[in-house]
Amino acid sequence: MVTKFNIAERLALRLKEARKSKGLNLEALSNLSGVSRSMLSQIERGESSPTVATLWNLTRALQVDFAGLLDEGDTEGTIKEIMRASRTPSIDSQGEGCQIHILSPPDQAGMLEVYEITFSANGKLISEPHRQGCVEHMSVLEGTLKVIAGDEEAELFMGDTIRYAADCPHSIHANASPAKALLLVYNS
Amino acid sequence: MVTKFNIAERLALRLKEARKSKGLNLEALSNLSGVSRSMLSQIERGESSPTVATLWNLTRALQVDFAGLLDEGDTEGTIKEIMRASRTPSIDSQGEGCQIHILSPPDQAGMLEVYEITFSANGKLISEPHRQGCVEHMSVLEGTLKVIAGDEEAELFMGDTIRYAADCPHSIHANASPAKALLLVYNS
DNA sequence: TTAAGTATTCCATTATATTGGATTAATATC
DNA sequence: GATATTAATCCAATATAATGGAATACTTAA
Numbered sequence: 126m127v128t129k130f131n132i133a134e135r136l137a138l139r140l141k142e143a144r145k146s147k148g149l150n151l152e153a154l155s156n157l158s159g160v161s162r163s164m165l166s167q168i169e170r171g172e173s174s175p176t177v178a179t180l181w182n183l184t185r186a187l188q189v190d191f192a193g194l195l196d197e198g199d200t201e202g203t204i205k206e207i208m209r210a211s212r213t214p215s216i217d218s219q220g221e222g223c224q225i226h227i228l229s230p231p232d233q234a235g236m237l238e239v240y241e242i243t244f245s246a247n248g249k250l251i252s253e254p255h256r257q258g259c260v261e262h263m264s265v266l267e268g269t270l271k272v273i274a275g276d277e278e279a280e281l282f283m284g285d286t287i288r289y290a291a292d293c294p295h296s297i298h299a300n301a302s303p304a305k306a307l308l309l310v311y312n313s
Numbered sequence: 314m315v316t317k318f319n320i321a322e323r324l325a326l327r328l329k330e331a332r333k334s335k336g337l338n339l340e341a342l343s344n345l346s347g348v349s350r351s352m353l354s355q356i357e358r359g360e361s362s363p364t365v366a367t368l369w370n371l372t373r374a375l376q377v378d379f380a381g382l383l384d385e386g387d388t389e390g391t392i393k394e395i396m397r398a399s400r401t402p403s404i405d406s407q408g409e410g411c412q413i414h415i416l417s418p419p420d421q422a423g424m425l426e427v428y429e430i431t432f433s434a435n436g437k438l439i440s441e442p443h444r445q446g447c448v449e450h451m452s453v454l455e456g457t458l459k460v461i462a463g464d465e466e467a468e469l470f471m472g473d474t475i476r477y478a479a480d481c482p483h484s485i486h487a488n489a490s491p492a493k494a495l496l497l498v499y500n501s
Numbered sequence: 502t503t504a505a506g507t508a509t510t511c512c513a514t515t516a517t518a519t520t521g522g523a524t525t526a527a528t529a530t531c
Numbered sequence: 532g533a534t535a536t537t538a539a540t541c542c543a544a545t546a547t548a549a550t551g552g553a554a555t556a557c558t559t560a561a
Contacts, residue, residue: 132365132366132369133365133366136365150537150538150539151538151539151540152537152538152539160519160520161519161520161521162520162521162538162539162540163519163520163521163522163539163540163541163542164518164519164520165539166539166540166541167518167519167540168518169539170540173517173518173519174364174365174366174517174518175364175365175518175519176362176363176364176365176518176519176547176548177320177321177324177362177363177364177365177368178320178321178362179518179519180365181320226472228450228452228474228495229450229497237425237497239427239450239452239495239497241452241454241495262416264416264429266429266454266493284414286416307416307429307495309416309427338507338508338509339508339509339510340507340508340509348549348550349549349550349551350508350509350510350550350551351509351510351511351512351549351550351551351552352548352549352550353509354509354510354511355510355548355549356548358510361547361548361549362547362548363548363549364517364518364548364549367548367549
């Protein structure tokens with residue numbers, strides 16, 4: 126996974142894939158994105174490493190997420206990918222006493238990210254505002270959790286589900302016992 | 314060349330923040346990332362829009378996520394909805410020994426559905442092919458599960474995640490012990 | 502205040518990303 | 532087959548990203 130290798134190539138594949146899946150040709154994409162045909166051609170052949178500016182325009186035009194563009198990929202077949210527990214990306218920090226597993230597929234993202242969050246007793250996850258219009262959707266799998274979003278808060282029990290705007294400071298708190306939650310983050 | 318300004322500035326802030334939070338100066342980061350001090354300086358002042366190559370090196374050096382770099386965020390938000398466990402829509406049939414809870418919010422229906430599936434011992438969920446291009450994404454929350462999709466099959470343990478085409482007959486099987494899974498259905 | 506040390510910015514140079522138009526390749530239509 | 536049409540690549544010109552070292556700003560110490 127430590128692919129330092131030729132990110133230009135990976136990008137190339139992703140972008141070309143995205144373009145074709147939308148049935149666009151170079152010129153059409155050029156018009157949509159404001160990036161020249163020539164540049165697109167070079168980028169798609171890995172002969173150029175675009176600037177963030179152009180890359181940004183491309184992601185907007187193709188409606189793909191910036192994030193997924195550089196992550197590992199997959200191809201065809203029925204079973205596309207198996208990600209073993211040990212290799213599931215996880216985050217430890219950002220809060221105290223909580224461990225976050227990223228369940229959502231790396232590429233398809235943009236729209237949605239899925240996390241499984243395991244809280245130890247009194248654990249908490251404090252989040253900065255996400256992007257405008259972002260909505261989080263949390264289901265309590267085990268235990269009890271308190272959600273604070275903006276200036277509101279709510280107590281949730283096992284099986285409960287809450288939906289709240291996440292474009293403001295928000296946090297999730299466990300009480301004296303451990304808990305587990307499923308978190309869906311919809312990016313607009 | 315329209316949006317160049319905004320994105321460069323957002324990036325600038327994020328990167329500078331990240332660098333300082335790690336207590337690095339430009340030279341230190343330069344050594345870590347292989348990007349020259351001067352370039353770093355320009356980038357952090359929004360005077361340059363780095364190429365993906367250099368940006369990639371920076372994200373690696375700073376251990377920040379590529380995704381988060383371009384997020385924006387602020388404004389207000391509130392809790393939209395709380396759905397108590399007792400009222401969470403559920404399905405019992407369709408398989409034997411499995412109970413399905415629909416977690417996805419109503420407005421997202423069609424594009425994406427999210428289910429929490431609880432299998433009792435030897436429970437199974439057998440599904441007809443969905444729409445063309447449909448992809449399912451399953452994470453094992455508890456226990457062990459076997460997935461059969463088309464003519465392939467895979468054994469999955471707690472924490473594992475699998476992604477497979479669902480436009481063919483597919484099924485999920487628990488073994489002698491109960492299990493729990495999270496299922497995302499993308500209708501692309 | 503001066504001086505010494507460090508961190509950042511400026512500047513000239515080089516490398517390369519980006520563009521518009523010309524060239525080639527691919528695809529269809531007669 | 533030839534021709535028209537469209538799509539992708541090549542090529543020269545330009546803009547700008549990237550670099551290394553010099554100059555400036557910014558601290559800290561005496």
